[in-house]
Amino acid sequence: MFREIAVVLLIGFLAWAYQAAYPPPPKLCGSLGGPPITAPRIKLRDGRHLAYKEHGVSRETAKYKIIFVHGFSSSKDAIGGLTKVPLEVREELGVYFVSFDRPGYGESDPDSKRTPKSLASDIEELADHLRLGSNFYVIGFSMGGQVVWGCLKYIPHRLSGATLIAPVVNYWWPSFPANLSREAYYLQLQQDQWTLRVAHYTPWLTYWWNTQKWFPASAVAARRPEVFSRQDLELLSTVAGSQTPKATQQGEFESLHRDLMVGFGKWEFDPMDIENPFPNNEGSVHLWHGDEDRMVPITLQRYVAQKLPWIHYHELPGAGHLFPYVPRVSEAILKALLLSEK
Template sequence: MLKSVGVILVISVAVAFICQSTLPPPPRICGLPGGPPVTAPRVKLRDGRHLAYKEIGVPKENAKFKIVYVHGFDNSRHDVIIASNLPQEVVEELGLYIVSFDRAGYGESDPDPKRTMKSTALDIEELADQLKLGDKFYLVGFSMGGQTVWGSLEYIPHRLAGAALLAPVVNYWWSGFPESLSHKAFRQQLPQDQWTVRVVHYFPWLTYWWNTQKLFPASSVAAGKIVFSRQDYEIFSKITFSDGTNHREQTKQQGEFESLHRDMMIGFGNWEFSPMNLTNPFESKQRLVHLWQGDEDTLVPVTLQRYIAQRLPWIKYHELAGAGHVFPLAEGKAEAILRALLLGE
């Protein structure tokens, strides 16, 4: 009898420990007691959340083109990849106004426990309205931020004058991919990343535990142990921070779950739509959506981007030979991306 009670007690303690370890700690919300300070301008959204933003370029009242930029995974409003090495004379020539914002849970934007692809698109629309960007604006998204561009093409296409997806992360479970193609691309990822994405997709409630446990290697991307391409490493060796400041410590200051982990859960979860079923939202015959991809990108399989481009002929596809994931940081590339998007050059 006592032995049975002891076994039950041990099992109960073990189950309780496992359940407890799957629960993320509460976020450290900016501006609240115990949380980081608020240093950025912010707008208050429809549900009471705050969205932090950063403005770059000419004053918006003088701008010829207004662009909303969407940062990638483990980035923030400070990481505006299309402006990092953009010459000031180009900014003034084109009349560029760029606003970058912290996606929910990142930087100084409040977490959103109900975050979805649709809610992020609506955040962008509300930010544009509160900043008075006009009826239409351009949208540029890098890496995981590219998924937000897909979401905006689905949920707020009427607000877009054009859009650019730069090495956008692909969800292997989007409908429309031939199973053999997506399976082969999936297998090209590191084994630990394959397992992480599986857990995130099939068992999202285990996402926090998987990325914090020590039994198995978790996401190499979240751990900052990515194996980049040769060109990527060359680019990194030349990067300098234009204002002399590294803002990396702000990126996930409110907690890794509400920033990195929730990004994974949404990005690789079950989407309500597939980009491959999108129709051209623009009446113009000119291709106003651009997709840029390096053919040596080690994070996003080029084979899947090629297939998407074939399925969506209204998108202008740019494949860069020898380029990796951070090609927009290469000299002259940001200017080329913006001229193609804004001027059709």
């Protein structure tokens, strides 16, 4: 009798564990019961759809064409403070922007096979579909900045220039000295340390960890005040519209959780092994970071800049993670990218 009860309890526990660890299917846009499709989308080679939004001057008249990559828990509707660049400046420069929902976000189909390489391929396909020409610029903010590393690795021949704004770092990139990455890792809140451990070492438990109620999960996803600098807290009302329920309307697993697994998983390359894509100064790469960023440690960005001296490194004193929303900062970022080689 005891054995039978134990077997039943074991089966029940395994069934519960499987259900708790296995995410529900995403609510695809345009599917029965799913969110509606409201934005223009392109169909990629693998059948997925990518939603996008155009900003600035028209494609036909633009002098500069830029693809913007949004960050964590955001969408194509937020272009990292670039809307703060005065209209007359954008028109004078002749800048066209296109932003897109990364896979699983907003109205773009999820990609269960998402990798840094596949994201670079998505960007290249978007550029070709919109006929942006043989070369274009990329700008990425936060987790979107991390995506730019994939562009520098896999499609450098398509780039006119690139900017990484407060790019998220992966503490497990091989080139980081162990003591440096360990010290930076432990600067995070303990709940974020555990969130990233799970995403890196046991990615199959990522959904469970971020939905269970026993321990606090990601403080960044919860937007706890402790992850923001003093400047960030002052800017929060400015960026409130960049994180909306629509960003994760298809489900948090294929958006937020997939971001964690890809961003902090095992990469197929080390960014610090990337060669200069512009050896003849025909373009430039810029990395901007605030020295009071509490989400991405400044010490690791300094190391990246030291290892890759061809990157134009801009460190902003007193700035947190949201510094692109400071008036005139985004204008400086834009002009540095577009005019530095002139």
